[in-house]
Amino acid sequence: MKIAVLPGDGIGTEIVAEAVKVLDVLDLKFETESALVGGAAYEAHGHPLPESTLKLAKEADAVLFGAVGDWKYDKLDRPLRPEQAILGLRKNLGLFANFRPAICYEELVGASSLKPELIAGLDILIIRELTGDIYFGQPRGRRVATDGHFPGAEEAFDTMRYSRPEIERIARVAFDAARKRSKRVTSVDKNNVLETSQLWKDVMLDVAKEYPDVELDHMLVDNAAMQLVKAPKKFDVVVTGNMFGDILSDEAAMLTGSIGMLPSASLNSSNQGLYEPSHGSAPDIAGKGVANPLATILSAAMMLRFSLNQPEAADRIESAVKQVLASGLRTGDIWSEGTKRVGTREMGDAVVAAITKKTITG
Ligand code: IPM
Ligand code: MN
Numbered sequence: 001m002k003i004a005v006l007p008g009d010g011i012g013t014e015i016v017a018e019a020v021k022v023l024d025v026l027d028l029k030f031e032t033e034s035a036l037v038g039g040a041a042y043e044a045h046g047h048p049l050p051e052s053t054l055k056l057a058k059e060a061d062a063v064l065f066g067a068v069g070d071w072k073y074d075k076l077d078r079p080l081r082p083e084q085a086i087l088g089l090r091k092n093l094g095l096f097a098n099f100r101p102a103i104c105y106e107e108l109v110g111a112s113s114l115k116p117e118l119i120a121g122l123d124i125l126i127i128r129e130l131t132g133d134i135y136f137g138q139p140r141g142r143r144v145a146t147d148g149h150f151p152g153a154e155e156a157f158d159t160m161r162y163s164r165p166e167i168e169r170i171a172r173v174a175f176d177a178a179r180k181r182s183k184r185v186t187s188v189d190k191n192n193v194l195e196t197s198q199l200w201k202d203v204m205l206d207v208a209k210e211y212p213d214v215e216l217d218h219m220l221v222d223n224a225a226m227q228l229v230k231a232p233k234k235f236d237v238v239v240t241g242n243m244f245g246d247i248l249s250d251e252a253a254m255l256t257g258s259i260g261m262l263p264s265a266s267l268n269s270s271n272q273g274l275y276e277p278s279h280g281s282a283p284d285i286a287g288k289g290v291a292n293p294l295a296t297i298l299s300a301a302m303m304l305r306f307s308l309n310q311p312e313a314a315d316r317i318e319s320a321v322k323q324v325l326a327s328g329l330r331t332g333d334i335w336s337e338g339t340k341r342v343g344t345r346e347m348g349d350a351v352v353a354a355i356t357k358k359t360i361t362g
Helices: 012-025 039-045 051-059 083-093 106-111 164-179 195-208 221-230 242-255 294-306 311-326 344-361
Strands: 002-008 031-034 062-067 097-103 123-129 141-144 154-157 184-189 215-220 237-240 263-267 273-277
Touching: 002 012, 002 039, 002 051, 012 062, 012 294, 012 344, 051 083, 062 083, 062 294, 083 273, 097 164, 097 242, 106 311, 123 164, 123 242, 164 184, 164 195, 164 237, 184 195, 184 221, 184 242, 195 215, 215 221, 221 237, 221 242, 237 242, 263 294, 273 294, 294 311, 294 344, 311 344
Parallel strands: 002 031, 002 062, 062 273, 123 237, 184 215, 184 237
Antiparallel strands: 097 123, 097 263, 141 154, 263 273
16 A cells, blocks of 8 residues: 655645655555645745655555645746645546545534534535636636627636546535435535536436435535534535535535535545645644644545555544544644643644553553
8 A cells, every 4th residue: 555645835844744744653554655746845946736646646656645735826827836746646546536525524614604503413514526626627728808898808717627437426425425424415606696506506406306315406506615614513415516525625614614524525536535635725824833733644644545445544543633622732723722732743642642651552
């Protein structure tokens, strides 16, 4: 087994180092190999996703990814910006199924901006389609308008696009996931306006026939945005397209008050996956040793479960994280009165300690 480790930019290097440290104490049989990605790769090789990095990612069983991006690259041409690395990895590895859980940890209920009773026990799974939609649809570009409200004006356009098989496969991922949970799926679209969304809904209804034991409902994306803050616990598995999933998953993450806690997985059809924290590169706190490494550590747990077939090791990481939270250690992003503030490395050390203690006591 081989894990490609791609720390990226900003806090990426700090948090990934802690996740690798945690993986190391589990004493599992795999090798790791690191490579540059994002702005760091642009600086060294002139491209955010160099051939060598892509090759490593393709050949690995799983990719552990930190984060990419920094304001200082905002002026680069789009194909050279750090974000292109993650988009390129998704596209080239065919990582169409993005799992973004939003879980509210009991100890962190107070970190949310919502009332505790609305989010205590929250456990939503957003499944975002990741390789289609307006993110990748062609044609796209800039031109001079020949029609519309301002003929002759400069205009830009993107294409929202989905095919039936693309929707079918993400629908199956969502229904399969729901079977392991509460057997409910909410499909989110904008079928009152968009053709792609009408096809999305039609295909969801068709695939639902293969899953008579799972209940499917549909929600328009604007209403879903509202319901997520009004009554988030009504949701269980949410399946949606690339663009709506991008937005709703950030909203859902923030319900928990602690985006620094949330892992994610992006899988292809052979269960090869890329695992990354749901948060970004946070250039404002990079290099200060204060970032929360738990989302990345929990992403490593997802990696063990989904791609490396090591569910027990994944359980050990997850229960170690719970123990550390229960012991009152907090990085700045989840700190509250009465808890102990620690840095990135101390948090990683605490998880390692909780795991190794467990090994001794069985
Ligand atoms: C995410 C990010 C990316 C996306 C960006 C960095 C391209 O926001 O993973 O949600 O929009 O998908
Ligand atoms: Mn996003």
